[in-house]
Amino acid sequence: MSIMEKGIVENLITELTKLPGIGRKTAQRLAFFILTMSQEDAKGISRAINELKEKARFCRECFSITENDLCSICSNNSRDRSKLCVVEEPSNILVIERTGIFNGLYHVLLGALSPIDGLTPDKLKINELVERVKKDSIKEIIIATNPNTKGEMTAQYINEILKPFHVKVTRIAYGLPIGGDIEFADEVTLGKAIEGRREI
Known part of the structure; x- marks a missing residue:
């Protein structure tokens, strides 16, 4: 055989x-x-x-992947602990870290809200995010969920539940890529680029 x-x-x-x-x-x-x-x-x-x-296990603080109790970012005292970037998956951290721009901490939700798929707030690490805001000296939450329906729904939900804590909540900007041509941009992307404009 x-x-x-x-x-x-x-x-x-x-x-x-x-x-x-x-x-x-x-x-x-x-x-x-x-x-x-x-x-x-x-x-x-x-x-x-x-x-x-x-x-491999989840970091007890941010829920990224680590071999230890705390990941290398959470255990790094040189990171800015007043800023917390919220992402959907551990792999998102790698992408943001490669930019070399962000020096704060992270919080991984382990997904995005999708009631139709059974991903309700209690299935994500949202309660843990609220607890971190309560106990830590966080001044700004940067929401870096994906720019799709699930990511937007998640961002709006987090913004609402954090309002009582009077912490600054921002959303990463998205729009035209560097080197892109406005003529070839779709309406949604161009609209988001205009909404996310900043003073120069």
């Missing part, structure tokens, strides 16, 4: 399709690529996945 008939390759393809953005065709290509890899390289991938699942 061949490997294909035994379903060994099929099992791997099925497992790979569980990853985000991986359809069946991509999973097939990956499965057959893994078959051609050296035993050591394949075991290296397996070890890395196992190690991630065994050692």
